[in-house]
Amino acid sequence: MILSNRKIRILFWSVTFLALALLLLGCTREVVKEVPVEKVVEKRVEVVKEVPKEVVVTKEVVKEVPKEVVKEVEKTVVITPTPSPAKVVYVNAGTEPPTLDPALAEDSVSINMVENLFVGLTNFNPQTSKVEPDLAFRWVVSDDGLTYTFYLRNDAKWSDGKTVTAHDVAYGILRTLDPKTASNYAYVLTAIIKNGEAFNSGKITDPSVVGVKVRADNILEVTLEHPAAYFPGIASMWVMYPQPKWAIEAHGDKWTDPKNIVTNGPYKLLKWVHSNSLVMVKNPDYYEAKKVLIATLDFRMIEEESTAMTMYEAGSLDALGGSLGSVPLEDLDRIKKDAALSKQLTIAPSLTTYYYGFTVDKPPFDNVLVRKAFTAAIDRQRLVDFVLKGGQKPALTFTAPGNFGAVDAVKEGIGIPFDPAKAKAWLAEAGYPGGKGFPEVTLMYNTSQAHKKIAETIAAMWKEHLGVDVKIVNQEFRVYLQTLHTDPPHIWRLGWGADYPDANNWLNEVFNSKSPSNNGRFKSAEFDQLVEQAAKEQDPAKRIDLYKKAEKILTQDVAAIAPIYHYTSVALTKPNVERTFAPFGGEQFNTWKAFVR
Numbered sequence: 001m002i003l004s005n006r007k008i009r010i011l012f013w014s015v016t017f018l019a020l021a022l023l024l025l026g027c028t029r030e031v032v033k034e035v036p037v038e039k040v041v042e043k044r045v046e047v048v049k050e051v052p053k054e055v056v057v058t059k060e061v062v063k064e065v066p067k068e069v070v071k072e073v074e075k076t077v078v079i080t081p082t083p084s085p086a087k088v089v090y091v092n093a094g095t096e097p098p099t100l101d102p103a104l105a106e107d108s109v110s111i112n113m114v115e116n117l118f119v120g121l122t123n124f125n126p127q128t129s130k131v132e133p134d135l136a137f138r139w140v141v142s143d144d145g146l147t148y149t150f151y152l153r154n155d156a157k158w159s160d161g162k163t164v165t166a167h168d169v170a171y172g173i174l175r176t177l178d179p180k181t182a183s184n185y186a187y188v189l190t191a192i193i194k195n196g197e198a199f200n201s202g203k204i205t206d207p208s209v210v211g212v213k214v215r216a217d218n219i220l221e222v223t224l225e226h227p228a229a230y231f232p233g234i235a236s237m238w239v240m241y242p243q244p245k246w247a248i249e250a251h252g253d254k255w256t257d258p259k260n261i262v263t264n265g266p267y268k269l270l271k272w273v274h275s276n277s278l279v280m281v282k283n284p285d286y287y288e289a290k291k292v293l294i295a296t297l298d299f300r301m302i303e304e305e306s307t308a309m310t311m312y313e314a315g316s317l318d319a320l321g322g323s324l325g326s327v328p329l330e331d332l333d334r335i336k337k338d339a340a341l342s343k344q345l346t347i348a349p350s351l352t353t354y355y356y357g358f359t360v361d362k363p364p365f366d367n368v369l370v371r372k373a374f375t376a377a378i379d380r381q382r383l384v385d386f387v388l389k390g391g392q393k394p395a396l397t398f399t400a401p402g403n404f405g406a407v408d409a410v411k412e413g414i415g416i417p418f419d420p421a422k423a424k425a426w427l428a429e430a431g432y433p434g435g436k437g438f439p440e441v442t443l444m445y446n447t448s449q450a451h452k453k454i455a456e457t458i459a460a461m462w463k464e465h466l467g468v469d470v471k472i473v474n475q476e477f478r479v480y481l482q483t484l485h486t487d488p489p490h491i492w493r494l495g496w497g498a499d500y501p502d503a504n505n506w507l508n509e510v511f512n513s514k515s516p517s518n519n520g521r522f523k524s525a526e527f528d529q530l531v532e533q534a535a536k537e538q539d540p541a542k543r544i545d546l547y548k549k550a551e552k553i554l555t556q557d558v559a560a561i562a563p564i565y566h567y568t569s570v571a572l573t574k575p576n577v578e579r580t581f582a583p584f585g586g587e588q589f590n591t592w593k594a595f596v597r
Helices: 010-024 108-117 166-177 196-201 245-256 305-314 329-337 368-376 380-388 420-429 449-466 477-486 507-511 525-536 540-557
Strands: 030-034 045-051 055-064 069-078 088-092 122-124 131-133 136-141 147-152 212-216 219-223 267-273 277-282 296-300 319-321 345-358 441-446 470-475 491-497 561-573
Touching: 088 305, 088 319, 108 267, 108 277, 131 136, 147 166, 166 196, 166 212, 166 219, 166 245, 305 319, 305 329, 305 449, 329 449, 368 420, 368 449, 368 561, 380 449, 380 561, 420 449, 441 449, 441 477, 449 470, 449 491, 470 477, 507 525, 507 540, 525 540, 540 561
Parallel strands: 088 296, 441 470, 441 491
Antiparallel strands: 030 069, 045 055, 055 069, 122 131, 136 147, 147 219, 212 219, 267 277, 277 296, 319 561, 345 491, 345 561
């Protein structure tokens, strides 16, 4: 309480007590009373009281001189309390991340984890999808477009307090390229960094000839094989993250264990109970730690979507779906009709494609007519409308809309649409009229209720339109990825999401015959030439034309894959959580907010 004039004596106290009485009666009104006074004092007094529920009462005492009247005005203002930040947010990861090593991450779960434990030179804004500075506060490109010089901020720290330097970034890049590391994602760098492919293949063993140089503790220089306007996007990827050499050399394969790992991102690893949960906590040494509003992320590894949905509705999970886990397909209709759940449902764009791959050197799928028949027998629209129900779009080509170089398949007449008559004719031409004599083949997916439902639906279409039976099997995710790399089945499912929004990331980096991601062993010299030329081409119009020709070879002429649909990001989020939805890449949890319910 502040008194602004000593001359207000008994009058002031009587007014104050009257105001308190009115407040206790819950009144908000204007009271006027005439009070005789000895002397007129022309002075305003402001009195502020602290009352329960953050209600502030302000009284103005004004004396009107002619009538010697004190006019007392009482106003009640209600202030809405600021919500308290939630300390823990529970998210379903959907499965166990195969790795937390930036050099080895290749799947969406591992990448999601790695992208929140580490930061790289650049980053994509989750709202605009534009490249922004991150660990590097700026970069300069040489006139010939071949050399990028990155300037690192000086306040970046590792979680053990050490300063992040250009040496750490160079070490991370070279370790990813080192054939001893056996990174399945090194191909992103081999085709773009000078001498990266020669070093990765073992043709040269001296890392000093690779186009990665440290010019000062905070200056990194990267030289490319050819100009690439999309390189700042590649610089955001985990394969170019700094890596803690001292921790890796001290602990070997165990360096990513909670007691050993050293990170430089918004979060650090607290606990990892395999096949159960993984817990991250805010990294106080992160240079933008003040902007990280969620203190703890608790990831649960629940593969059964129905179980995860039950936990979400029970309040045990705060977020479900998006780029981690899935909202059960069978619950979508109910969710949309439910007054509460429908408000928590978000369907956002996603630069991701769901597809079935054919192992092209494994009979009978070594016959292009069989691959075309199986592709033409898939009714994508029916699948989207009656099974998926999440706003997905039927896909005829691989590169998802929204990427540079994506093709409008319908407009360009590229891809193999649903056509049961053609499907039957192609299968008959291949020697299996009506499916007679067709051998047993296997369709494999990684364990998931959604993948199971999709597989069963498409297998039923093949039975209906081709007269063939397909054996459906599933494997746990980590095992499944290994199977695809070593001995892929006849047909297998995968989803590909953009690492950066350019067709180079889709066509060249996935289906080039030299790519480790080319699980179906598709080989085409013409295709390789087109995508490699497009990677180097500086004219955007010419690049688009090259990618269009490459898409036609992949999805129509050779039919190495059957694109099925372009994803949407279907997610449920509790009302107390404010989240971002990046159209590609992992969830940026450092941009989320959560409040106590």
